[in-house]
Amino acid sequence: MRLASEPLIPIPVIGGAGNCLIILNSNILITSGVYMINSEVIQIGPLESLAAIQKKIKSIDSDIASLEVAYGIDKLRKDREDAALKYDVLLKQIVSTVTFHEDQFLKALKKSGDSYREGHWKLLRTPTNKREVRTQAILKVYPDLIKIASIPVGRSEKIIGETELNKYCTVKTSYAYELQDLSLVV
Numbered sequence: 001m002r003l004a005s006e007p008l009i010p011i012p013v014i015g016g017a018g019n020c021l022i023i024l025n026s027n028i029l030i031t032s033g034v035y036m037i038n039s040e041v042i043q044i045g046p047l048e049s050l051a052a053i054q055k056k057i058k059s060i061d062s063d064i065a066s067l068e069v070a071y072g073i074d075k076l077r078k079d080r081e082d083a084a085l086k087y088d089v090l091l092k093q094i095v096s097t098v099t100f101h102e103d104q105f106l107k108a109l110k111k112s113g114d115s116y117r118e119g120h121w122k123l124l125r126t127p128t129n130k131r132e133v134r135t136q137a138i139l140k141v142y143p144d145l146i147k148i149a150s151i152p153v154g155r156s157e158k159i160i161g162e163t164e165l166n167k168y169c170t171v172k173t174s175y176a177y178e179l180q181d182l183s184l185v186v
Helices: 046-071 073-097 104-108 135-141 143-148 153-160 162-166
Strands: 008-011 019-024 027-032 034-037 040-042 114-118 121-133 169-181
Touching (some): 046 073, 073 121, 073 169, 104 114, 162 169
Antiparallel strands (some): 008 034, 034 040, 114 121
């Protein structure tokens, strides 16, 4: 049987039927129904369809494995890790040597942050403040808070007020950076 060169002629299925497996040019097509190929009817059951799909999955897995070796996917991953490390090192170096200024765009968006601009490049710096309650210090002044131990900073703030709570907090600021190419802005 020469499946690749023969036209497919669908024929209606009467009374329900299984799936039909058609192989054309190494591609597997599984459809419901019965097909006539060169006056022959090929009909397969559900388990045969399942086996065909499983075989296709194994074939794809094999292709992926061979392509990973052939095209050096592992090497590309390693190259990406190396480039990301170089980026982080250079970013730390740049951040330690430049002065950031108020960013009008962020201000207009009512977002906190500042920026450093060099040519058509802009480095945005967005701060994130994390307050950590100094437990021993606050318990000396507010011993009743121990009864509601492990409450979040936000809840503590509601109980004693933000200004009062800030006296007993250590604020840690971390920054997120985003490099923008302004030459692409129209």
